[in-house]
Amino acid sequence: MNIKSVAKKAGVSVATVSRVLNHPDAVAPDTKEHILSVMESLDYKPNWMARGLKLNRTGAIALLIPEITDLGYMEIAKGVEDVAHQKSYNIMLCATEDDKNKEKGYIENFIDRRVDGIILVSTYLKKSDLNLIRKQDIPVVLIGKNEELAEENLVYTDYRAAAAEATRHMIEIGHSRIGVIYGSRPKLENEHKLEGFRKTMEDEGLTCPAEYFLAEENSLEGGFLAASRLLNLEQRPQAIFVTSDIMAIGAMEKMKQSGLRIPEDIAVVGFDNLKISGYLEPKLTTVTKPMYRMGLIAARLLFDIMEESQEDAQPQEILIQSKLKVRKSCGHKDRVKEIF
Structure with missing residues (x-):
């Protein structure tokens, strides 16, 4: 069973099936639902590892927050997860507990695992640390302002x-x-x-x-x-x-x-x-505190960067007001x- 069999059964092109797998938001809802239904009837399961190698992507992003038990940070995680799910991505979620060494250790782990992007919440990292991440062609979005990190992709509330x-x-x-x-x-x-x-x-x-x-x-x-x-x-x-x-x-x-x-x-x-x-x-x-919205917008920004050329992407700073x-x-x- 392969993608050609799915396309033939669904009465669509191989390219359309590929778009459902790789860019589901670019396919009309009715068409996407029909193709997914055919996949289920044929018990077709994509080889995600092979797909990742072909696309040079792992299908995973990382989210690093200060506290795993904080309800506000869970709202951020929910916003990120909603966007990631829409993009058929998985999330690696870790908590630093405000430990700088722990944060750096997680970053090294993310790089080793070749995640496709990283969202950092209230980070203590310095500019040099972010540059090391970027050398691996991994885009980064920050949630929460750190004055030492200027000209970065940032979503924050004041x-x-x-x-x-x-x-x-x-x-x-x-x-x-x-x-x-x-x-x-x-x-x-x-x-x-x-x-x-x-x-x-x-x-x-x-x-x-x-x-x-x-x-x-x-x-x-x-x-x-x-x-x-x-x-x-x-x-x-x-x-x-x-x-x-x-x-x-x-x-x-x-x-x-x-x-x-x-x-x-x-x-x-x-x-x-x-x-x-x-x-x-x-x-x-x-x-x-607009935590869910910050997570949502940060994830959208990250995927925009991932889908563009890193060289062409200009840093964006997005302020979301608290009331x-x-x-x-x-x-x-x-x-x-x-x-x-």
């Missing part, structure tokens, strides 16, 4: 601006003593959020004592522990900015156990806009009835 918007909102409501709970990982992303927070406080003429900044593991338990320490201060904050919704949920649980009302006694703003944030009591004010989702937990009187 975490500094997003954190600044959330901070400014709390100040406008009337909060001046604002604490911060942030995850120890991912380090680069949270550094940008802290920079946005500090700059906004400074611009508004407000100070934030060192004891108001607490780092913990990015988890429910981490948020709970950090909130415990903030609430034990002699002068506790009026509001808390938390760099992830998961930590914010843990912090809110500690506040409730301490008999505090949210937002009457203390306000909370998170970051991520996880689905659960709209079902809490009170509903969590948070920053919408503040105002709900009840921040104490904004005009928006307390907002549901989602």
Whole structure:
């Protein structure tokens, strides 16, 4: 059984069957469905290894993220997977846990396995590292901005601006003593959020004592522990900015156990806009982080580069805006009835 048998049975050309296998998005849906049905009836299975050798491709791309358990990064992975599936590609998914040596080790592994492209999320790699990848003719797309890596294919959201918007909102409501709970990982992303927070406080003429900044593991338990320490201060904050919704949920649980009302006694703003944030009591004010869309666009960009000549492809920088989702937990009187 071969491709010619499929073409004869389907009543189409060999070239059309080849397009279904290699470029399915270039074939009319009805034609593609008909050919796939014929393949199934004939029990035809393409020799993917031979196909890869012929096309000089492996049919796999790599995605490297900081945390495998982070729901936001799983949204990125979902966006990448949706595009890869459409292109009949497989994904190698690995997590660095913010370990630079681990990241470099995975990169070496990707090169050895000759993946067709790589997407790096919140990378610590330097320009020289990316040049080594490119010498192997493997295109790279970055998700998350790293100022040391200029003129690269990049998809990002401005975490500094997003954190600044959330901070400014709390100040406008009337909060001046604002604490911060942030995850120890991912380090680069949270550094940008802290920079946005500090700059906004400074611009508004407000100070934030060192004891108001607490780092913990990015988890429910981490948020709970950090909130415990903030609430034990002699002068506790009026509001808390938390760099992830998961930590914010843990912090809110500690506040409730301490008999505090949210937002009457203390306000909370998170970051991520996880689905659960709209079902809490009170509903969590948070920053919408467009993770799925970043993964989707990064994957589309990567495949565009893979299908073009590397020499002709010009680096693209794509900004996707984050938005503040105002709900009840921040104490904004005009928006307390907002549901989602």
